[in-house]
Amino acid sequence: MVRQTSCVMSVPTSANAESHVPAPWSAPYSCTDASVVIPGFPSRSWAQETQPQFxxxxxxxEWLQQTLDMHQIDAGSIPFQNFDMDGQQLCSMSFQDFAQAAGSIGPLLFQSIADLKWSGQYGIEIFAPLDIKTEANEYQCSIPPFREDFHTWQSTDMFDIKMPFQPPVTLSSPTPSSPESKPPQNRPATTQHKKHNPRGTHLWEFIRDILLNPDRHPGLIKWEDRTAGVFRFLKSEAVAQLWGKKKNNSSMTYEKLSRAMRYYxxxxxxxxxxxxxxxxxFGRNAQGWKETDK
DNA sequence: ATCTCATTTCCTGTTT
DNA sequence: TAAACAGGAAATGAGA
Structure with a gap:
């Protein structure tokens, strides 16, 4: 029995700030208000959608994340907890408050909110990426082409292609594709060169490979801090479906994928x-993701 | 056949 | 309120 997954929201993304090639399946901001289109989609008033005070x-x-995305600012550079507030509180912040909460990025955020307040008041869509309905946008725009894309991947599984980081000689582990490999002395000789890796690629390697090949799967996952190994899912359900495709499991969801991630x-x-x-x-037992690993 | 491993599935409760 | 997070428990399926 397969539980049907409905359209699930991943974190809304601004236009792929990092990838120069736009995702073939996404025309994120050309999509219109999906609450009109999608039956059962929770409708919100126009004011609630656009005016930050609501x-x-x-x-x-979401706004914070997207604004940082838009300006390609490392999300780790500001303390998110300083913005643990609702829109009303946010709108009551002064320029100084923003500067205090976000340092040098404060002015930018202040300006963004000022623009939004203004555009909300007068009905102008200045901050197009702040489309709270990205969920619906994905439903409308992303999924169908995404599935088409699957067909192309089907025949040429990217993970069967030799990756730059793949050659074993470049890595210390005897089995570069396996994270948990222990020093060979603890393993029988027969298992030293062949890890228990029944399905070819582990989940974390799959994720890593997407990150290392952004052109192949633009807009799915992006680095937040390349050197520290911090990354973020932009289209969580799309990644889950891609993982499911690899595992021949059409019922894969981000919820299930994330459970596997938590075991890591x-x-x-x-x-x-x-x-x-x-x-x-990425943690200490993940290999092959560092720039120096290439 | 049995065991291990790496998930997958399902679940309840919590946080954002 | 929805989506994401946490993590327990059990099931699954492939390799050893």
Missing amino acids: WSKFQVW YKREILERVDGRRLVYK
């Missing part, structure tokens, strides 16, 4: 990144 904490968080914390393949949704960090 935002929830979560929407404030204990094994130190991933480290927790607290307080930031859809953000993970």
